[in-house]
Amino acid sequence: MGAKPDLVAPAKAGATALERETPATPPPSGDPGLRRGDEYTPDSLIASDIDAYLLQHQHKSLLRFITCGSVDDGKSTLIGRLLYDSRAIFADQLSALEADSKRVGTQGQNIDFALLVDGLAAEREQGITIDVAYRFFATEKRKFIVADTPGHEQYTRNMVTGASTADAAVILIDARKGVLPQTRRHSFLVKLLRLRHVVLAVNKMDLVEYDQSVFDTIVADYRAFASAIGIERFTAIPISGFAGDNVASASTEMPWYDGPTLIEHLETIDVEADAAQARPFRLPVQWVNRPDLDFRGFSGLIASGSVRPGDAVRILPSGRTTTVARIVTMDGDLPEAVAGQSVTLTLADEVDCSRGDVIALADAPPQVADQFRATLVWMSETPLLPGRSYWLKLGTQTVGATVQEPRHAIDVNTLAELSVKTLGLNDIGVAEVYTDRDIVFEPFADGADLGGFILIDRATNATVAAGMLDFALRRAQNVHWQAIDITNAAHADQKGQTPRLLWFTGLSGSGKSTIANLVEKKLFALGRHSFLLDGDNVRHGLNKDLGFTDADRVENIRRIGEVAKLMTDAGLIVLTAFISPFRAERDMVRAMLPGAFVEIFVDTPLAEAEARDVKGLYAKARAGQIANFTGISSPYEAPEHPDIRVDTTRESPEAAAERIVEHIMGVWSHDL
Numbered sequence: 001m002g003a004k005p006d007l008v009a010p011a012k013a014g015a016t017a018l019e020r021e022t023p024a025t026p027p028p029s030g031d032p033g034l035r036r037g038d039e040y041t042p043d044s045l046i047a048s049d050i051d052a053y054l055l056q057h058q059h060k061s062l063l064r065f066i067t068c069g070s071v072d073d074g075k076s077t078l079i080g081r082l083l084y085d086s087r088a089i090f091a092d093q094l095s096a097l098e099a100d101s102k103r104v105g106t107q108g109q110n111i112d113f114a115l116l117v118d119g120l121a122a123e124r125e126q127g128i129t130i131d132v133a134y135r136f137f138a139t140e141k142r143k144f145i146v147a148d149t150p151g152h153e154q155y156t157r158n159m160v161t162g163a164s165t166a167d168a169a170v171i172l173i174d175a176r177k178g179v180l181p182q183t184r185r186h187s188f189l190v191k192l193l194r195l196r197h198v199v200l201a202v203n204k205m206d207l208v209e210y211d212q213s214v215f216d217t218i219v220a221d222y223r224a225f226a227s228a229i230g231i232e233r234f235t236a237i238p239i240s241g242f243a244g245d246n247v248a249s250a251s252t253e254m255p256w257y258d259g260p261t262l263i264e265h266l267e268t269i270d271v272e273a274d275a276a277q278a279r280p281f282r283l284p285v286q287w288v289n290r291p292d293l294d295f296r297g298f299s300g301l302i303a304s305g306s307v308r309p310g311d312a313v314r315i316l317p318s319g320r321t322t323t324v325a326r327i328v329t330m331d332g333d334l335p336e337a338v339a340g341q342s343v344t345l346t347l348a349d350e351v352d353c354s355r356g357d358v359i360a361l362a363d364a365p366p367q368v369a370d371q372f373r374a375t376l377v378w379m380s381e382t383p384l385l386p387g388r389s390y391w392l393k394l395g396t397q398t399v400g401a402t403v404q405e406p407r408h409a410i411d412v413n414t415l416a417e418l419s420v421k422t423l424g425l426n427d428i429g430v431a432e433v434y435t436d437r438d439i440v441f442e443p444f445a446d447g448a449d450l451g452g453f454i455l456i457d458r459a460t461n462a463t464v465a466a467g468m469l470d471f472a473l474r475r476a477q478n479v480h481w482q483a484i485d486i487t488n489a490a491h492a493d494q495k496g497q498t499p500r501l502l503w504f505t506g507l508s509g510s511g512k513s514t515i516a517n518l519v520e521k522k523l524f525a526l527g528r529h530s531f532l533l534d535g536d537n538v539r540h541g542l543n544k545d546l547g548f549t550d551a552d553r554v555e556n557i558r559r560i561g562e563v564a565k566l567m568t569d570a571g572l573i574v575l576t577a578f579i580s581p582f583r584a585e586r587d588m589v590r591a592m593l594p595g596a597f598v599e600i601f602v603d604t605p606l607a608e609a610e611a612r613d614v615k616g617l618y619a620k621a622r623a624g625q626i627a628n629f630t631g632i633s634s635p636y637e638a639p640e641h642p643d644i645r646v647d648t649t650r651e652s653p654e655a656a657a658e659r660i661v662e663h664i665m666g667v668w669s670h671d672l
């Protein structure tokens with residue numbers, strides 16, 4: 001496949017596991033739909049000879065699709081019906097289903113197909129599906145993997161997960177309800193995620209007396225919205241997942257409909273397996289294979305195009321060119337490899353190339369940039385913090401990235417551009433994204449794999465957003481590092497020291513300034529070149545536009561980190577004394593200064609800081625006169641592994657300062 005970028009890793013993993021796991025058999029022809037108690041025989045080949053079974057399906061093309069719709073539109077019932085009618089259910093699953101249908105089913109005497117799909121007990125109790133369930137089934141013509149994506153308002157995330165590897169979307173509509181806000185949201189995502197094939201399954205036709213005018217009105221309504229968002233073509237099919245009309249067999253109830261059944265239509269969708277091969281060659285390097293000094297190969301999955309030994313290639317982001325020497329596989333060298341194959345390339349020259357780099361056709365390389373316009377689908381309960389550093393994963397590249405305040409969010413019902421300060425769960429918005437180093441990319445709209453990314457929270461490792469790179473900002477290409485003759489090392493040498501950043505963090509009134517001040521005095525006395533950055537010289541000057549919201553604190557620390565970095569570049573030992581309440585920003589600064597960052601946690605319990613209340617701020621905060629006060633109405637995330645911890649209830653400021661100087665003298669006795 002490979003036509004879709006792997007926006008969300010678990011999607012691919014889930015799908016692949018299923019391909020191996022649950023194969024199925026061709027469907028019976030003209031099955032009228034089974035009722036509870038009917039005879040049911042799953043394909044015995046699955047159980048008796050799995051290899052023969054797989055062989056039987058090996059040469060069929062595979063269609064991945066998602067189903068989306070609102071709660072109760074009947075998705076799970078439809079998928080259950082698809083599986084059932086194609087005999088993809090194992091016998092033990094079937095008996096469990098019959099038992100469950102009696103116990104908790106909502107369909108009276110009949111089998112409740114939704115129970116087949118709503119796997120988890122917790123989901124059954126809630127009556128909604130809460131995760132993406134991948135199912136495999138097959139017909140005589142084709143294999144299918146269907147991702148059942150939940151319709152509940154808050155589960156956009158699952159839909160994005162399911163859609164990231166799909167070729168087509170089946171959008172379900174309850175014939176009694178027509179086009180709903182959820183239908184619009186899902187269609188918008190389908191368009192955003194570049195799913196080219198859209199099927200509008202107007203379900204529950206049995207509940208509207210199979211009335212053609214109901215169907216026609218819904219299709220006209222949907223067409224108006226679809227064309228507004230750029231979905232030019234879709235196929236509408238009137239069905240009943242429950243009764244089986246037009247799912248696997250043509251309905252006798254709707255003579256006015258002469259189109260294909262859902263299965264027939266899904267069998268004919270063209271999956272463009274060759275599209276990726278038609279694009280220029282790209283190999284995102286997964287790892288550098290170096291078993292001994294004589295061999296250096298670059299391994300990965302070819303994302304697009306094809307490659308042969310002797311081809312001129314360019315390594316990105318460095319831009320160096322060379323030629324392909326060999327295409328190495330477990331089974332010997334290949335004369336050619338194409339998109340979708342995992343290979344190891346060796347190159348004619350000794351060029352730098354590491355994990356995350358992309359080997360591309362020399363004459364048609366992807367772009368390289370560090371500032372972008374992107375469209376984001378926010379998938380976390382915790383809203384976007386503009387300025388916060390997240391991990392951005394794009395293919396095999398992982399870099400630090402910040403998102404600016406959104407330019408706008410999109411109201412998926414009206415398509416209006418909304419002015420917003422952040423993005424919350426399920427919001428879709430457009431924002432600038434800055435990465436901390438160059439990345440190799442292609443605009444998502446171009447259909448390439450290098451345009452889709454995810455954002456990961458550094459602290460929790462949770463995926464917080466899926467994104468599509470729209471284009472690189474021109475200014476990113478116009479800002480070039482000026483080559484400087486007096487290097488950072490020369491600045492440090494002149495001062496006879498190794499620059500460091502001593503980062504004090506703790507609650508207001510914990511003792512950061514007091515101790516940092518004493519440490520600087522001691523360094524000064526030792527002849528060191530230092531500078532202390534604290535609230536007085538930063539919040540009254542550079543950062544006087546910032547207050548104390550989470551977003552402002554993030555920006556405060558980001559700027560302080562940048563300034564501290566410049567000062568260490570100048571060869572100084574820098575001390576900072578800011579609350580810096582969030583781990584993510586402290587970690588971001590640590591990453592900016594590898595090896596030079598020393599985190600000093602001034603660990604004073606809230607009760608103690610409040611008892612001291614040097615500036616009377618705690619009293620005011622308790623009285624409700626100061627909003628967002630750290631420790632009271634705004635969080636403080638204590639360091640988990642500080643380099644130095646000071647318990648100010650046990651250690652005097654003087655003793656703490658002495659210990660800090662001794663610590664850094666000990667660590668760097670060679671250079672301090």
Ligand SMILES: Nc1ncnc2c1ncn2[C@@H]1O[C@H](COP(=O)(O)OS(=O)(=O)O)[C@@H](OP(=O)(O)O)[C@H]1O
Nearest residue numbers: 507508509548553556578579580581627628629630
């Ligand atoms: N709402 C609120 N919360 C916390 N602190 C407040 C607030 N409003 C004003 N102040 C005063 O501002 C000082 C903290 O500024 P910082 O720049 O260190 O804060 S932060 O790192 O951006 O969180 C802090 O100074 P220190 O006591 O030196 O820490 C306070 O005196």
Ligand SMILES: Nc1ncnc2c1ncn2[C@@H]1O[C@H](COP(=O)(O)OP(=O)(O)O)[C@@H](O)[C@H]1O
Nearest residue numbers: 507508509510511512513514614648651652653
């Ligand atoms: N062991 C200690 N370490 C640091 N400060 C202490 C200690 N014991 C008492 N204090 C007092 O606590 C207050 C800390 O204030 P300050 O240094 O301005 O804190 P911060 O910069 O963290 O807001 C000062 O009045 C200081 O004298």
